[in-house]
Amino acid sequence: MKRKDESETMKEDESIASICPKTRNNHSANESEISKKIEENMEFGGILGTAFNIVALPALVLFLNLMCNGQSCKFGQFPIFYNGWSYFFDWDAVFIFFSWVSFQAFLALLPVGKIRYGLPLKDGTRLKYRCNGFISLCLSLAAFMCAIHNDLPIDIVYNKLFQIMVTALVFSYLMSLFLYIKALSMPSSKLAPGGNTGYAIYDFFMGHELNPKMGNLDLKFFCEMRPGLIGWVMINLCMVVKSFKDNVGPSPAHLLVTIFQGLYVFDALWFEDAILTTMDITHDGFGFMLCFGDLVWVPFLYTLQGKYLMNYIHDTPLLILIGISIVNCIGYLIFRLSNSQKNQFRQDPKHPSVAHLESIPTAGKKRLLVSGWWGMCRKPNYLGDIIMSICWSLTCGFGSIIPYFYPIYFIILLVHREKRDSMQCQKKYGLSWQKYCEKVKYRIFPYIY
Structure with missing residues (x-):
């Protein structure tokens, strides 16, 4: 699908070409050359590669989480689906996921934390970012402790983890589609350098708009650092709590990996403003690649070590x-x-x-x-x-x-x-x-x- 400003330019060129056949031939040659250059600069295998990734990456997340469960954690051993579709979809899981994302969005919009500016955009402006990720993490941990203190069923997160993951996956598809359609009406100055090829599938994957917003919430910056990253820590902690409830408690190895990964996320959010100079923020648009990566890949694949150690205790x-x-x-x-x-x-x-x-x-x-x-x-x-x-x-x-x-x-x-x-x-x-x-x-x- 061509962009609006590009199609208008083509119409003007076509009107000139109708008067001068030589110009028409030059235009066709130039258009072919431009398309060839665009395709040569495409990443991830171009149109076919990104189309494959849109299907294969979610399938891989589902596959690995199906393989590693309470029954086994080896390739080729699928769990028994006792309840049919309820194994994949659950309204409680939908509520948990959207409550978590809404809670993190609320924390991100709080007028606390330092203000930082991103690198200059095409038009010379610089976006303003509220860097309060570490505060959000601390408040999330405080809410988690309050839930434990009040005997809320924390283990429901682990029990419905697969259904929560499926909800996050469906949401990432829908959100990416919404963002792509929204970007079609944006001026070229707002589009991402890497996701502005005119090929729908490729731009859908790479992200068509560079910095999409919903009100005051910068969606890319929010998803990069909040629901998935902090969710990674919370899922790990939920598994530790479940270990205390189901067994004698987590093994030393399980506690160790929880601490390692927790400190890693603490570090990322303490130095949150460092992400403003990374390729994700400065170059990549916010499309399926980042949306799926932030909301599904990080929290549901990076927790595999904790999931394995919770179910299979090793006397290391x-x-x-x-x-x-x-x-x-x-x-x-x-x-x-x-x-x-x-x-x-x-x-x-x-x-x-x-x-x-x-x-x-x-x-x-x-x-x-x-x-x-x-x-x-x-x-x-x-x-x-x-x-x-x-x-x-x-x-x-x-x-x-x-x-x-x-x-x-x-x-x-x-x-x-x-x-x-x-x-x-x-x-x-x-x-x-x-x-x-x-x-x-x-x-x-x-x-x-």
Whole structure:
């Protein structure tokens, strides 16, 4: 489907072409060349690849959660569906999901927390963001504790987790469709660079509008950091509570992975404003890719380790758990220190903590770090992320491959993401980026890749 402003331009060109056949031929050739360039720059396998992902990614989430349940957690062993469609759909689950999203939206709109501005848009304006994610997390935890204190049935979240996931999946499809239709009436300046090809399926997946809003709520920023990310912590805690109710309590490994992942989310929300410079916010539109990823993929796949350890208790030796904890802390330090160094350099290159670092100037005002953490490899924060993801799965032992899906997928994701980012930087910085790549040779894994 072509955009309105583009179709109007085509009509004008056609009127000129009717007078001059040569112009018509040139127009057709130019249009063909433009379409070819658009298709060459498409990501995720282009139209066919994104169409496949729209079906395959949700199917994968359903498949893995069906495989890992109270009956078993191995490939090829589906649970017994005692109640037919009620295994997939439940009105209580619908209520829980929409209550949770509404509660997080309410917290996001509270006039508390710091105000930060995003990077300049095409028209030169900068969007204002209310960064109160950490406060929202703390209030969510307080509400969770109140629910426990008042003996509310917390375990219903685990008992209906699959139905809640199906509700979130259906909602992500409907919301993505709504956002795509809404974006059709938007001016080109409001559209996302990567989701503005004119091909409906591709733009639906990538996100047609860059920063869709509903009132004062920035939908992309909200979904990136709130319902799914905080929901990840809440689902983990619900499983810990259920372990106390059903068994003697969670195993040390189960508690450890809950703490690891909880601290990871705490860190993300404490440094919430750092996301404003990421590709998700600055380049990607808000379509099915991010909507599904935020609302379904994160909370219902990243909790597989906790789900596995709740149902299958492992007597992991204490020394091994200590070793895993030490490696996880090393990964976290790499992740946090490298991110902090980059953010500090972006905010104030003359700050004493980063003033000594070597950098390469670009055509604009930015400089590219080539020393410190960012001289070790181009994405040291990804390296720390990967180390932590492996540690979370190691707490599960080696009884099943399913809890290891997260680090396997995460490595593939970050390698692909680094390539996407590198392509964008090559276009943006040109020769400066080539010099940077010559100086910092390794992408993610020093001396390996």
